[in-house]
Amino acid sequence: MNERPGNQLFDAYFTARDMREVFCDQGRVQAMLDFEAALARAEARVGLIPHTAVAPIEAACQAGHYDFAALGEAIATAGNSAIPLVKALGKQIAASDAEAERYVHLGATSQDVMDSGLVLQLRRALELIDSDLAQLGQTLATQAQRHVATPLAGRTWLQHATPVTLGMKIAGWLGAVTRSRQRLLELKPRLLVLQFGGASGTLAALGEQAMPIAQALAEELQLTLPDQPWHTQRDRLVEFGSVLGLIAGSLGKLGRDISLLMQTEAAEVFEPSAPGKGGSSTMPHKRNPVGAAVLIGAATRVPGLLSTLFSAMPQEHERSLGLWHAEWETLPEICCLVSGSLKQALLITGGLEVDAARMARNLDLTQGLVLAEAVSIVLAQRVGRDTAHHLLEQCCKRAVAEQRHLRAVLGDEPQVTAELSAAELDHLLDPAHYLGQARTWVERAVAEHSALTA
Numbered sequence: 001m002n003e004r005p006g007n008q009l010f011d012a013y014f015t016a017r018d019m020r021e022v023f024c025d026q027g028r029v030q031a032m033l034d035f036e037a038a039l040a041r042a043e044a045r046v047g048l049i050p051h052t053a054v055a056p057i058e059a060a061c062q063a064g065h066y067d068f069a070a071l072g073e074a075i076a077t078a079g080n081s082a083i084p085l086v087k088a089l090g091k092q093i094a095a096s097d098a099e100a101e102r103y104v105h106l107g108a109t110s111q112d113v114m115d116s117g118l119v120l121q122l123r124r125a126l127e128l129i130d131s132d133l134a135q136l137g138q139t140l141a142t143q144a145q146r147h148v149a150t151p152l153a154g155r156t157w158l159q160h161a162t163p164v165t166l167g168m169k170i171a172g173w174l175g176a177v178t179r180s181r182q183r184l185l186e187l188k189p190r191l192l193v194l195q196f197g198g199a200s201g202t203l204a205a206l207g208e209q210a211m212p213i214a215q216a217l218a219e220e221l222q223l224t225l226p227d228q229p230w231h232t233q234r235d236r237l238v239e240f241g242s243v244l245g246l247i248a249g250s251l252g253k254l255g256r257d258i259s260l261l262m263q264t265e266a267a268e269v270f271e272p273s274a275p276g277k278g279g280s281s282t283m284p285h286k287r288n289p290v291g292a293a294v295l296i297g298a299a300t301r302v303p304g305l306l307s308t309l310f311s312a313m314p315q316e317h318e319r320s321l322g323l324w325h326a327e328w329e330t331l332p333e334i335c336c337l338v339s340g341s342l343k344q345a346l347l348i349t350g351g352l353e354v355d356a357a358r359m360a361r362n363l364d365l366t367q368g369l370v371l372a373e374a375v376s377i378v379l380a381q382r383v384g385r386d387t388a389h390h391l392l393e394q395c396c397k398r399a400v401a402e403q404r405h406l407r408a409v410l411g412d413e414p415q416v417t418a419e420l421s422a423a424e425l426d427h428l429l430d431p432a433h434y435l436g437q438a439r440t441w442v443e444r445a446v447a448e449h450s451a452l453t454a
Helices: 017-023 025-046 051-060 068-078 082-094 110-146 166-191 204-221 235-261 290-311 323-327 330-350 356-363 369-383 385-402 406-411 422-428 438-453
Strands: 151-156 159-165
Touching (some): 017 110, 025 068, 025 082, 025 204, 051 082, 082 110, 110 166, 110 235, 110 330, 110 438, 151 356, 159 166, 159 356, 159 438, 166 438, 235 290, 235 330, 290 323, 369 385, 369 406, 369 422, 385 406, 406 422
Antiparallel strands (some): 151 159
């Protein structure tokens, strides 16, 4: 294999295979070679180089021709990956056509090769991420509708609050996914642009043919020609990294919720089971949220990587020393982490195991206290807000002290029964009757997802 040895033990867990292929050595080198081949075609179109030079250059622009280990060693001396690659490319072409070798890399600079190659990789990365987000959105939409009326305890400050529905919780995850897809769609025109400026960004080496070549090169690579080169203006890349950071954080929220719902004390929702999944090396009974761990792990790691991109923005003059270098592995690693998080999110949400009976039992753990607000609101309309609040507060304290259900305590309280019948109390203390706009939130989240997908 040409691929240099690396740390691959955790790749299958934290990174999607197709994304790692985009950013492996072969993927990086091929993207730069694609730039060189396109440059030759563009310059031939404009008449700067003979058409006979294009085929030999294109034939040499195949990553399999090159020794990645040797390139890696050469980078340590050259300071970037384009310099040794262009040298190796020239030798490869010269071996078959010495005349064509004269026209390789004409008018371009190393950063043109590397940045445009990176954009080609990011285009593929964006496609993979958006595809997974779309699939995740559809899965979440289906699950939200399936559980639109499945009550469970809402939890604020990690304590039981009023009832919600599982569908509403899933709709929250769905909304974040939809917004991330919208952000990717909006930034795409700003991200997928050519980098082509030559030595200092002026393209002076190409004279009057500079702009026609630049336009032809953009067309060859199916990229947009920006208003000017962006060698030290890195906002495009940082914007993309920032959106990936938002995706990682949103998926981390999903993972955190799942892991909490899987806790033994809750046991309401579970990742799908599989042989050998989530076990312990010593405890046979364990069922650990191993997928959620990836989501939370990525959400923890990506912000630090993103801070590197932000820190690298104040780049010096027309070409940066060190700050540009800091980006090379950072943005690809963010892409890889987000891809792994998405793959795990798809596995989790596609096979969610839901215990609605356990949700109902957990809702009743406080023996009706989570519905005290429902009673208080109705009672306030009859005896006044302060009176109702104070009365319900006293009844709740009595229910806790006497270890009785709130319904029983309320039924024994004359001030309550004078205003509310037994049937009204039964209705008010049924979680299914105090779900507010939960169904509406699900419908709205699904509609927004569907509108984007259409």
